Amino acid sequence: MANVLIIDDDRVFCDFLSRKIKRLGHNSVFTLTLEDGISMAFSRGFDVILLDVQLPDGNGIEAIHRFQELDYPPEIIIITGSGNPDGAELAIEWGAWDYIEKPSSIEAITLPIIRALEYRKEKCNNNTRMILKRDGIIGSSAEMKSCLDQLAQASSSDISVLIQGETGTGKELMARAIHENSQRSNEPFIVVDCSAIPESLVEGLLFGHEKGVFTGADKKQIGLVEQANKGTLFLDEVGELPISMQKAFLRVLQERIYRPLGSRYEKESDFRLISATNRQLEKMVTENKFREDLLYRIRSFLIHTPPLRDRSEDISELSMYHVVRQCEKMEIPIKGFSPDFFEVINSYKWPGNVRELLNTIDSAMAAAGEQPILFPQHLPVKMRTRIARSGLKKYTHQTLIENSISEVSAMPDESVGTYKRFREQLLNAGEKHYLLRICKLSGGHAKDACKITGLSQSRLYFLMQKHGISLSDFK
Numbered sequence: 001m002a003n004v005l006i007i008d009d010d011r012v013f014c015d016f017l018s019r020k021i022k023r024l025g026h027n028s029v030f031t032l033t034l035e036d037g038i039s040m041a042f043s044r045g046f047d048v049i050l051l052d053v054q055l056p057d058g059n060g061i062e063a064i065h066r067f068q069e070l071d072y073p074p075e076i077i078i079i080t081g082s083g084n085p086d087g088a089e090l091a092i093e094w095g096a097w098d099y100i101e102k103p104s105s106i107e108a109i110t111l112p113i114i115r116a117l118e119y120r121k122e123k124c125n126n127n128t129r130m131i132l133k134r135d136g137i138i139g140s141s142a143e144m145k146s147c148l149d150q151l152a153q154a155s156s157s158d159i160s161v162l163i164q165g166e167t168g169t170g171k172e173l174m175a176r177a178i179h180e181n182s183q184r185s186n187e188p189f190i191v192v193d194c195s196a197i198p199e200s201l202v203e204g205l206l207f208g209h210e211k212g213v214f215t216g217a218d219k220k221q222i223g224l225v226e227q228a229n230k231g232t233l234f235l236d237e238v239g240e241l242p243i244s245m246q247k248a249f250l251r252v253l254q255e256r257i258y259r260p261l262g263s264r265y266e267k268e269s270d271f272r273l274i275s276a277t278n279r280q281l282e283k284m285v286t287e288n289k290f291r292e293d294l295l296y297r298i299r300s301f302l303i304h305t306p307p308l309r310d311r312s313e314d315i316s317e318l319s320m321y322h323v324v325r326q327c328e329k330m331e332i333p334i335k336g337f338s339p340d341f342f343e344v345i346n347s348y349k350w351p352g353n354v355r356e357l358l359n360t361i362d363s364a365m366a367a368a369g370e371q372p373i374l375f376p377q378h379l380p381v382k383m384r385t386r387i388a389r390s391g392l393k394k395y396t397h398q399t400l401i402e403n404s405i406s407e408v409s410a411m412p413d414e415s416v417g418t419y420k421r422f423r424e425q426l427l428n429a430g431e432k433h434y435l436l437r438i439c440k441l442s443g444g445h446a447k448d449a450c451k452i453t454g455l456s457q458s459r460l461y462f463l464m465q466k467h468g469i470s471l472s473d474f475k
């Protein structure tokens with residue numbers, strides 16, 4: 001029996017949900033304010049907390065980190081009346097288990113709760129983490145460590161895992177590592193790239209087909225689902241699975257039973273599912289492009305692979321690892337790096353993440369030829385000009401202040417008024433410059449902007465609004 005806490009200022013909703021949770025066989029209590037909820041969470045252990053966003057005394061999403069300070073942090077599900085995709089993304093990035101909108105159907109509310117409770121149970125049963133084989137997964141930033149921690153957890157269970165992250169962040173690498181560390185490691189790891197299969201061929205490829213069932217089917221074909229029997233089926237780019245196939249696949253996931261094309265008999269396959277996507281599946285659900293029930297099935301455990309710009313500490317480690325590996329492969333002396341090489345690659349945003357970094361290192365090595373040291377000059381010109389243009393390198397607060405002073409100095413005499421007004425204008429100009437700078441530095445990402453400035457998200461948005469700046473213009 002698990003303990004659930006609901007923090008929501010809507011008493012009727014709390015009462016209704018609390019009764020529903022009790023009917024599922026768990027303990028449930030609720031409170032109407034954030035501070036009350038936080039002190040309850042610290043005074044007794046909760047497994048799951050359902051947290052509203054707009055509370056009378058604060059913002060739920062911004063308080064997620066306070067619950068994470070607990071010795072054994074609960075799983076947090078954000079429940080909100082005004083869902084927006086940015087809020088959902090931020091909540092998940094900041095460690096929430098899920099994000100649901102109300103009013104939703106009972107099913108839509110209870111399924112994530114059930115999943116979070118199942119996950120919690122697994123986590124308690126597997127409290128001692130197994131030693132992880134992480135061959136080839138490089139990085140020791142806090143973000144990477146937490147990702148590896150989740151990977152170890154996922155490996156020690158058999159639940160369906162969804163790996164979500166931008167392109168090139170290592171989703172496939174993670175999926176293989178989960179398999180390699182799982183009890184199924186001696187069995188096949190079957191990859192299905194959902195983006196590369198034409199819609200008309202998906203069913204035959206997944207479920208197999210009998211001989212002669214369609215033109216060109218000159219022999220019987222075993223499907224990927226069957227090949228994954230006893231092993232792991234990896235659905236890469238699952239967001240690209242045609243909607244017509246999603247229903248059929250849902251059945252396979254529920255019953256592990258499928259019927260090859262043209263066959264009179266159903267077959268069984270015992271596989272573990274891992275899926276990966278760089279799309280926002282929750283958003284696709286709202287656009288009717290992805291089935292909600294399938295999403296819940298494939299996402300019993302969610303792993304988020306962090307973008308490289310959020311873990312710049314890993315850039316040099318990855319680069320050095322890659323150079324050593326490539327030099328050994330080519331049987332040439334190992335190349336070194338000039339300090340300013342790292343300065344340049346650390347100030348780049350890496351939209352293509354680790355893949356782009358490794359490709360860039362390859363091209364720098366090629367440009368260096370036989371030279372033993374890699375210099376910034378060996379980096380692609382396009383990349384160097386982009387960095388130079390954004391002027392990231394030498395921008396100091398002094399520059400901001402000088403800009404602000406020159407703006408005020410340029411005012412016509414008649415606009416120079418009282419000292420109070422001058423001070424306000426100076427502050428406003430400085431504040432605006434500062435915010436524009438932050439927008440550039442963070443690449444328009446609210447989380448990064450909050451990290452750099454130390455401002456809360458609501459304060460940041462308030463200031464942006466005050467100066468008519470939009471973060472999204474900098475993405």
Ligand SMILES: Nc1ncnc2c1ncn2[C@@H]1O[C@H](COP(=O)(O)OP(=O)(O)OP(=O)(O)O)[C@@H](O)[C@H]1O
Pocket residue numbers: 136137138139165166167168169170171172173174276277278318354355358
């Ligand atoms: N942490 C890491 N350590 C070492 N290599 C990595 C790491 N992350 C990614 N890579 C390498 O980067 C490349 C891209 O990784 P991968 O294909 O797993 O990314 P992905 O997220 O699945 O990308 P996509 O969404 O485009 O399919 C691969 O060569 C992979 O080995």
